[in-house]
Amino acid sequence: MKRIFLCAIAAAAVACNNGNGNARQGAADSILNLAFSNYEQAFIADLWKENPDWATNVGYHNYDTVLIVPDSLSRQADLQFVARHLDSLKAYPLDKLTDANKIDHQLISNYLQSVQWSVNTEKSYQWNPSSYNISGTFAFILNENYAPLETRLRSFAARLKNVPAYYAAAKSQVVNPVPELTALAIDQNMGGLSVFQKDFADSLKKTTIPAVEQAEMIAASKAAVQAVTNYANWLKALKPENPRSFRLGKALYDAKFNYEIQSSYPAEQIYDSAIARKAFVHGEMAKISRSLWPKYFGNTAMPADSLELIGKMIDTLSANHVKPEEFQSAIEKQLPALISFIKEKDLLYIDPSKPLVVRKEPAYMAGVAGASISAPGPYDKGGNTYYNVGSLEGWPKDKAESYLREYNHYILQILDIHEAIPGHYTQLVYSNQSPSLIKSILGNGAMVEGWAVYTEQMMLENGYGNNEPEMWLMWYKWNLRTVCNTILDYSVHVKNMSKEDAIHLLTKEAFQQAAEAEGKWKRVSVTSVQLTSYFTGYKEIIDLREAYKKQEGEKYRLKAFNEKFLSYGSAPVKYIRELMLSH
Known part of the structure; x- marks a missing residue:
């Protein structure tokens, strides 16, 4: 070279x-x-x-048959x-x-x-035993229509041959695993078994693949199921005397933050900024709550403590939510309204040719977040973008009620903005159109998450929700979640925050429901650094928009900023900033 x-x-x-x-x-x-x-x-x-698995998931299918033994x-x-x-x-x-x-x-x-x-x-x-999980790529091959079904099934079958060796290697690598990650590994691996036990067999029935070949494929699938099950059982029986803590510690955390977030600022400075933002948001929420109090509480005495005041107002507004069985359908109905608003306000071009499919969250993805986007890779631009929605089926009534109060009438709309339009779904469509393949495949998570958070504020600034104070109050609550994600993640992994203090932060200072707070504790126990991406990216985008607006003067147009920003692909905001402010 x-x-x-x-x-x-x-x-x-x-x-x-x-x-x-x-x-x-x-x-x-x-x-x-x-x-x-x-x-x-x-x-x-x-x-x-x-990295053949990564290749398959971004739409490059030359290595679909390959499963590397780790x-x-x-x-x-x-x-x-x-x-x-x-x-x-x-x-x-x-x-x-x-x-x-x-x-x-x-x-x-x-x-x-x-x-x-x-x-x-x-x-x-x-x-981290959960890093060993084959289900996702197998499910992708099975469910995505990038090639004829028979071609995909034969790739699926070829990959199956290495599954026993894959999990044998996993057992040989795992030493003193983190208990929380061990539990996640068991849940996710067992949750993905239906891909091999049912989905694969059902798909084979739809083909003309010879019976003898199908029998060999089914045998390989059964061997894979056995290997996954054995791994899960092995993990269940594993009882390390001094299990490793899930907390990374400052040295590992700082390094991981630098590599994953690629911010202009170190982790500790972002943490300090989040603390300051929390104080500002509390102040704004108190003002709105005072103005709304007479509407909802009449002449009832207003609490002197501002956090108590905010909490009572949020608690009252949270009672307005959908029924458990309507959660997914409510999301589906909301998306066309978001598109209409964006067109009416001329905020951003939305490509109507890119499908967005709302679906129940697959079992192999369960255990981390309640809603997420799965987008086609840069090689598979015509593929479906999935809005994965966690199911409430089988939940106890009190747990479901707590969850729905968290994702109430107002928050559910903000969730759709964040996850779908013009948040993740829209940004990822633009990213796949970027002329730089590198920016698509090495996309920066802080930019991706930051854009989704930024669009929430951008939509409300332009009148979404009719400038109702209730919507603004709930957005501040939602934005506080972004802020407290950073505070929580850094505090837990670097400052050894206890679960009790974490739950207090989330429920009393971020006004989250108990079920949401418990879920976030689980998330911070099985992930690290990623939770800081929301606030970091959001802060850097807002700062960039202000600098760009000042530079452009009378020529500034919000739509131009949004589309120009997205045109650079999923690059770190600090690099996009250099380009946008230098031309």
Whole structure:
């Protein structure tokens, strides 16, 4: 790679010998950027070979038949991949690249360093049993219509052959696992068994695959089910004397934050900003609650304590919610109204050709969040985007009531804005249209989550909800969730916050229902850093919008800002900021 690059530069120098120095430099830089673009393609091809599951899920299907066994040999291969490409990147000086290529260079470098850190330092493969879970990719192959059913089923069957070896390797890697992650691994692996036990067999019946071949496929599927079940049973029987805490600790947390969030600020500074934001939001909520009090409580004495006042007002408004059996249908009905509002206010172009399908959350995804988006990858742009909604089926009445009070009439609308339109669904559609494949596949979570949070505020600023104080109060409550996600995550993993203090923060200071708070405690027990992405990205986008508005002056248009911001793909906000403010 280096030799090719040097030859290209030499050729450019000869070709431009009769011109001035600036022309020669310009030609050399142009060739360098062309060489980098070619390198990107080689990197991506190598990336998919190294990560076949990831490839399948972004729509690159050359490796659908491959299931890598996660053992020491595969980790050694990962480190060799990292070393090879970190060396290749040295051939492309950042200051000689275009702005767009500079971002791609930084994204690739960050990804490679994060893999190296994960293998050598974090070592979660030893203590996180939930990282071993095959169900998701198998379900993707089965459910997505990117190829004829028979082709997909044969890929599915080929992958099945390595499942027993996969879980044998998992058992050999797991040492002193975190109890909370062990429980999650059991739930998710067992929850995914229906993909192999029922869905695969049902799909086979719809094909003309010969009976003998089908019998072999079913046998391989049964062997896979046995391997998954054995792994879950093995985990259940595992009783480490001194189990590792789920808390990362400051050193691991700071490093993980830097790699995953890619913020302009360190983790501790974001935490401090969240503390300040919490105080501001409490102040705004108190003002609104005082103004609403007579409407809902008449002449009843108003509580002197502002948090008590806010809590009573929120509690009263939360009684307005759908029935448990109407939760999913209410979400489906809300989406067309959001699209109409965006068109009416001319806030952003929404591509009508990209389908959004609301579905019950698959069992293999259960246990982390109540609602999420699963979008097609950059190679599968015509695929469905799924809005996964957690089911309330079988919930005790009191638990369901608590959950629905949390996702009440107002919050459910804000949830739809965040998860779907113009939040995650819309942003991911734009991301897949980005000319940079790197920005799509190495998308920055803080930008993605930050955009979703930003759109909530943006919609209300433009009159969504008719500027009702009730809607604003509930949005501030929802925004407080974003803020407290950061406070909670940092406090738990770095400051050793207890469950009791965490529940107090969420219920008394963030006004969340008990069921929501319990769910968030579970989430912070099985994830780390990701919860900070919402507030970090939101803060950086709002700051950027203000700077861009000031720079544009009278030329500023909100739609232009939104579409220009999204046009850069899912890049870290700090890099998008550099580009938007430099042109």
